[in-house]
Amino acid sequence: MSARYRVYLDTCMFSPLQLQPxxxxxxxxxxxxETLSQKVMELALLHRKHRLSVVVTGSRIKxxxxxxxxSADFIQVDSSLALLREGTLLRSVNQLxxxxxxxxxxxxxxxxxxxxxxxxxxxxxxxxxxxxxxEPDDMADVPxxxxxxxxxxxxxxxxxxxxxxxxxxxxxxxxxxLADQWQWVMLPSFVSRNRESMIFDSGDKRLSVGLRHPxxxxxxxxxxPLFLGNEAQVTTDAHIKDGMLFFxxxxxxxxxxxxxxxxxxxxxxxxxxxxxTQDV
Amino acid sequence: xxFVFSGxxxxxxQFEKEVAIDRNTxxxxxRRLMLKxxxxxxxxxxxxxxxxQTHQMxxxxxxxxxxxxxxxxxxxxxxxxxxxxxxxxxxIAGG
Numbered sequence: 001m002s003a004r005y006r007v008y009l010d011t012c013m014f015s016p017l018q019l020q021p022x023x024x025x026x027x028x029x030x031x032x033x034e035t036l037s038q039k040v041m042e043l044a045l046l047h048r049k050h051r052l053s054v055v056v057t058g059s060r061i062k063x064x065x066x067x068x069x070x071s072a073d074f075i076q077v078d079s080s081l082a083l084l085r086e087g088t089l090l091r092s093v094n095q096l097x098x099x100x101x102x103x104x105x106x107x108x109x110x111x112x113x114x115x116x117x118x119x120x121x122x123x124x125x126x127x128x129x130x131x132x133x134x135e136p137d138d139m140a141d142v143p144x145x146x147x148x149x150x151x152x153x154x155x156x157x158x159x160x161x162x163x164x165x166x167x168x169x170x171x172x173x174x175x176x177x178l179a180d181q182w183q184w185v186m187l188p189s190f191v192s193r194n195r196e197s198m199i200f201d202s203g204d205k206r207l208s209v210g211l212r213h214p215x216x217x218x219x220x221x222x223x224x225p226l227f228l229g230n231e232a233q234v235t236t237d238a239h240i241k242d243g244m245l246f247f248x249x250x251x252x253x254x255x256x257x258x259x260x261x262x263x264x265x266x267x268x269x270x271x272x273x274x275x276x277t278q279d280v
Numbered sequence: 281x282x283f284v285f286s287g288x289x290x291x292x293x294q295f296e297k298e299v300a301i302d303r304n305t306x307x308x309x310x311r312r313l314m315l316k317x318x319x320x321x322x323x324x325x326x327x328x329x330x331x332x333q334t335h336q337m338x339x340x341x342x343x344x345x346x347x348x349x350x351x352x353x354x355x356x357x358x359x360x361x362x363x364x365x366x367x368x369x370x371x372i373a374g375g
Contacts, residue, residue, distance in 0.1 A: 053374030118324075122373055
């Protein structure tokens with residue numbers, strides 16, 4: 001563990017049921033940035049000195065113990081960092097603790113990119129220079145390769161489908177970061193409204209677990225960014241299997257090529273897991 | 281022909297998603313475009329006048345090979361028609 005600090009809780013971080021996924025990912029990003037500054041250098045300095053930045057490729061949240069706004073006044077964040085794949089990937093694992101108990105674990109994987117030097121902040125995949133490599137913190141070994149699409153295929157294959165929903169949106173600057181591309185921490189917000197629409201519009205009571213129970217686990221992978229003004233469509237399928245309810249989301253960019261063709265490109269996939277019979 | 285923009289380049293063309301240009305080659309069209317939007321030049325081209333590797337171009341929905349549009353002489357040899365549409369895309373930004 002590299003960084004440890006205290007975060008005071010506010011009501012916007014929570015739903016009635018749990019820490020919001022966007023808040024968990026935001027805390028993880030802040031903690032990862034803090035840890036990077038200790039192990040390598042401040043992210044802004046990495047930008048200025050090496051024209052390096054990071055883009056997200058994956059995230060995961062595990063809700064380990066019941067945790068609401070009323071559980072504590074503050075949490076402690078313990079953050080760990082490791083380099084993967086010859087310095088091309090950065091993994092940040094962050095334990096959110098009440099006292100000694102880890103209540104939520106939020107992690108993400110970043111890819112290093114080298115910026116071209118142009119004002120659009122355009123960039124291409126790169127590695128952290130070897131002279132900046134650091135000793136990794138201890139953390140459970142998790143393969144860095146993308147595997148969520150395969151997991152989604154397995155869930156689809158061997159489960160009962162309960163419903164499907166789709167909606168479109170245009171990305172707002174308020175949802176973007178420095179380079180006018182989407183804030184990755186907002187992905188839970190983009191997809192969860194589709195889950196909720198499906199529940200509100202459906203008569204299937206099993207689906208309502210997706211509002212009555214807290215999310216047990218969140219997983220996501222990113223393939224390309226959305227930018228300010230891009231039109232996107234979110235497709236969500238609900239599946240039930242082995243006491244779990246899964247909402248499988250994909251976010252695709254609508255390409256502005258030909259009105260007749262309706263071309264899209266996959267930007268991200270996400271899976272929300274809910275326990276049918278017990279709250280976290 | 282028309283240029284179509286989205287994403288990180290939009291702010292350099294004052295958020296006009298489509299810009300029509302009346303010229304016969306890709307290079308002449310680009311030069312005309314950059315006269316209209318001077319801030320676009322540094323965003324799109326490197327110091328040698330080549331399209332930065334981080335941008336991709338599509339002609340009527342099909343990806344164009346980088347060698348065909350990267351440098352000015354190649355772009356000058358690239359003819360465009362009135363009803364062509366060239367989409368310029370930024371793959372990743374390091375924000």
